[in-house]
Amino acid sequence: VIPIDPSYLRAAANLCRERGVLFAVDEVQTGIGRTGRWFGYQHADLVPDMVCLAKGLGGGFPIGAVAFRRDRIQVKTGSHGSTFGGNPLACAAALAVLSTIESEQLVQQAATNGARLKALLEDRLAGNERIRSIRGQGLMIGIAPKASSVPIQRALQERGLLTLGAGPRVLLPPLITPWFELERLAQAIVEEIQR
Numbered sequence: 001v002i003p004i005d006p007s008y009l010r011a012a013a014n015l016c017r018e019r020g021v022l023f024a025v026d027e028v029q030t031g032i033g034r035t036g037r038w039f040g041y042q043h044a045d046l047v048p049d050m051v052c053l054a055k056g057l058g059g060g061f062p063i064g065a066v067a068f069r070r071d072r073i074q075v076k077t078g079s080h081g082s083t084f085g086g087n088p089l090a091c092a093a094a095l096a097v098l099s100t101i102e103s104e105q106l107v108q109q110a111a112t113n114g115a116r117l118k119a120l121l122e123d124r125l126a127g128n129e130r131i132r133s134i135r136g137q138g139l140m141i142g143i144a145p146k147a148s149s150v151p152i153q154r155a156l157q158e159r160g161l162l163t164l165g166a167g168p169r170v171l172l173p174p175l176i177t178p179w180f181e182l183e184r185l186a187q188a189i190v191e192e193i194q195r
Contacts, residue, residue, distance in 0.1 A: 001135060001142025001166055003035075006044035013046050022072060024050040028064075029140070032056030033101055033176075036111030036138025043137060049073060059097035063090040106176050114138040117182050124190045131193065139176070142166060143189065155192045161185055 016023040025048045030040030034056055041048055049072040054064040068075075101107060118134060118141050125131050125143075132144040145152060153163050161184075177185070 001140060003135060003137050004040075004044075009041065009044040009046060013044075013048070016049075022049040024048060024052065026052045028052055028054040029056075032097075033107035033110050034138055034140045035136075036107065036114050038107055040137070040140075057094050057097065058090060059093065059100075061090055061093035061097075063087070063094050065094075110138040110176065113177075113179050113182055114141060116179065117141060117186055120183070120186050121189065124186070125193060128193060145193065152189070152192050155195075156185075156188055159188050161188055 013023045015021075023046075025039075025041045025046075027039050027041065031051070031053050032038065032055075034040070035043065037043055039051065041051070047069070050066060050068040052064070052066055057063050057065060114137065117139070118136065121134050121141070121143065125134065130145055130147070132146050134141065134143050136142050143149075149165050153165060156163050163185075
């Protein structure tokens with residue numbers, strides 16, 4: 001969980017355009033509201049030629065998608081096949097997920113609650129020698145302890161809180177959770193790190 005510098009991303013997009021190369025972004029983890037915007041690339045005010053999506057698109061149901069600009073990529077119907085392409089159940093699940101995210105304003109909630117959670121963790125863990133960094137955007141926040149995150153994750157699990165590790169030393173809080181649960185998670189993380 002290392003947010004990319006928007007100026008770097010814009011420079012990469014410009015370089016691709018100058019050289020006639022398609023600019024594609026991978027939003028498999030960062031897309032569908034996780035970073036507090038519908039797509040992570042929007043933090044850099046970009047319009048990519050192609051976007052790869054999965055994970056958040058199905059809300060737990062397996063689906064992947066590639067979206068592209070028709071003015072940059074021409075694909076004839078039937079020219080590309082996929083083993084699982086066009087699955088009607090997966091597509092219905094994705095439409096329901098997108099409708100729910102939009103109607104419940106979960107992208108805005110991720111932006112607001114993510115900023116609050118990050119500020120709370122930074123405040124309570126400021127100067128803690130066990131923490132390397134706290135970083136991220138929206139509810140894609142990484143807490144990087146100097147040692148393995150596994151003992152902290154196990155302790156949180158014993159408290160009824162599940163966290164996902166991104167590598168051996170980064171914790172990721174849940175994506176869409178009400179503020180009172182995020183506050184509870186933050187308190188538990190702080191207590192476990194300060195032990």
